[in-house]
Amino acid sequence: MTVERLYCRPAPPAELLIRGVHVLDPRTGIDAAHDVLVRDGEIAQLGSPGSLELPEGVELVDGAGCHLFPGFVDPHVHLRTPGQEHKEDLGSGTRAAAAGGFVAVVAMPNTAPTVDDASVLGALREAARRDARVPTGFMASVTRGLAGEALTEMAELRAEGALGFTDDGKPVWRAAVLRRALQYQKLCGGVIALHEEDPSLSGAGVMHEGEISARLGLAGIPSISESTLIARDAAIAGYEDGRIHVQHLSAAESVEAVAEAKARGVRITAEVSPHHLILTHEAILESLDTRLKMNPPLRGQRDRKALIEALRDGTIDCIATDHAPHAREEKEVPFEEAPMGTTGLETAFSSVYSELVRPGVLELGLVVERLSGGAPLLDLPTPLIAVGEPADLCLVDLEATWEVGEAGYESRSENCCFAGRTLHGKVLMTVAAGMVAYREPVSSGGQRPVTSSGGRVRR
Numbered sequence: 494m495t496v497e498r499l500y501c502r503p504a505p506p507a508e509l510l511i512r513g514v515h516v517l518d519p520r521t522g523i524d525a526a527h528d529v530l531v532r533d534g535e536i537a538q539l540g541s542p543g544s545l546e547l548p549e550g551v552e553l554v555d556g557a558g559c560h561l562f563p564g565f566v567d568p569h570v571h572l573r574t575p576g577q578e579h580k581e582d583l584g585s586g587t588r589a590a591a592a593g594g595f596v597a598v599v600a601m602p603n604t605a606p607t608v609d610d611a612s613v614l615g616a617l618r619e620a621a622r623r624d625a626r627v628p629t630g631f632m633a634s635v636t637r638g639l640a641g642e643a644l645t646e647m648a649e650l651r652a653e654g655a656l657g658f659t660d661d662g663k664p665v666w667r668a669a670v671l672r673r674a675l676q677y678q679k680l681c682g683g684v685i686a687l688h689e690e691d692p693s694l695s696g697a698g699v700m701h702e703g704e705i706s707a708r709l710g711l712a713g714i715p716s717i718s719e720s721t722l723i724a725r726d727a728a729i730a731g732y733e734d735g736r737i738h739v740q741h742l743s744a745a746e747s748v749e750a751v752a753e754a755k756a757r758g759v760r761i762t763a764e765v766s767p768h769h770l771i772l773t774h775e776a777i778l779e780s781l782d783t784r785l786k787m788n789p790p791l792r793g794q795r796d797r798k799a800l801i802e803a804l805r806d807g808t809i810d811c812i813a814t815d816h817a818p819h820a821r822e823e824k825e826v827p828f829e830e831a832p833m834g835t836t837g838l839e840t841a842f843s844s845v846y847s848e849l850v851r852p853g854v855l856e857l858g859l860v861v862e863r864l865s866g867g868a869p870l871l872d873l874p875t876p877l878i879a880v881g882e883p884a885d886l887c888l889v890d891l892e893a894t895w896e897v898g899e900a901g902y903e904s905r906s907e908n909c910c911f912a913g914r915t916l917h918g919k920v921l922m923t924v925a926a927g928m929v930a931y932r933e934p935v936s937s938g939g940q941r942p943v944t945s946s947g948g949r950v951r952r
């Protein structure tokens with residue numbers, strides 16, 4: 494299956510009648526109970542609850558008490574293939590995505606080897622057609638081997654299916670290299686996504702530079718290592734009239750830099766991760782848990798509040814997980830030595846819903862919209878709940894609670910910064926590109942939890 498630079502293994506098209514479900518799609522303005530009929534993988538009919546007949550051969554899903562959202566799109570995941578399949582691969586990573594309600598994900602190119610030439614990209618595309626549970630797109634690197642010097646063959650990579658370009662994990666450190674990449678972008682298209690970090694400022698830092706790093710005696714990464722490079726790159730993008738997307742914003746100063754650039758008319762967009770919206774560096778003081786070590790680091794309360802406000806006012810366009818799996822033994826080392834990163838696909842919606850929507854900080858509709866806000870930034874179709882649209886859907890029980898990690902993970906790795914937390918909101922079913930990609934596992938009674946014959950589990 495192929496949808497405009499997204500690749501996925503084929504499956505039979507969904508035939509479903511989801512009855513009496515609360516449909517919430519902020520883009521189409523639907524916020525009410527409906528019957529939703531999916532035929533041949535497409536949304537065929539919407540009707541008032543109980544109004545639609547069950548056609549022969551169509552599965553009845555009891556949606557009472559549940560919400561149906563347009564599926565989520567993650568513009569930033571690490572699937573670790575090729576080269577580090579002990580952490581994740583296309584199958585496990587996209588199963589984790591489907592379990593989190595995602596209907597499309599975009600994989601970063603900092604693999605081994607780097608996705609910097611057409612043959613590596615071509616092999617990935619074929620692997621996704623075999624193994625990916627949800628449509629998967631691939632970014633190629635801006636520079637060869639992520640070395641920050643020679644540009645990749647951007648036009649050739651675009652022709653081979655690259656969605657865009659990023660050296661994620663590293664900044665495009667030389668200004669002239671970014672400038673030239675933006676000049677090529679005019680010819681071949683594709684957004685350039687930027688990991689913004691000035692290595693001369695971040696140095697050997699392992700956490701946010703502030704009072705906590707001082708108390709722990711750990712080397713810090715200052716906020717300005719991010720914000721100063723954003724300001725520089727926004728200036729270059731503005732000069733070249735190029736299009737840039739800033740990855741994983743973490744600091745209040747970075748929000749200011751993006752807002753200023755947007756106000757000047759620079760074509761700049763930005764993403765934020767659930768962990769930066771929810772956690773701060775204070776969590777590290779309590780536990781020195783290596784699952785809380787990521788790049789950019791968890792910062793202070795002021796930063797967290799600025800990120801939330803920016804997500805609300807649109808300065809930040811979307812939520813992206815930066816799902817970064819690492820093997821257990823790699824994380825079971827002292828904090829200073831552990832690799833950076835947390836998994837996030839399976840907890841993205843539930844963590845934001847539990848920690849920000851239920852307490853009244855963010856509106857549910859806004860969060861649902863931002864969880865697929867990455868699609869247009871990467872020129873991908875935006876999931877919509879409307880007749881005639883492909884079924885890209887996520888069925889959620891907002892009242893269900895679950896403990897993160899208790900039942901294991903779909904991801905091959907378990908380095909989740911929310912492990913052990915009890916979260917509200919459970920994805921029961923995901924339909925991606927018209928195919929059922931995920932169902933909550935069969936409960937102990939042996940019945941599927943969401944079909945007409947079974948009660949839902951863990952209510």
Ligand SMILES: [Zn+2]
Pocket residue numbers: 661662663688740741788789
């Ligand atoms: Zn990054």
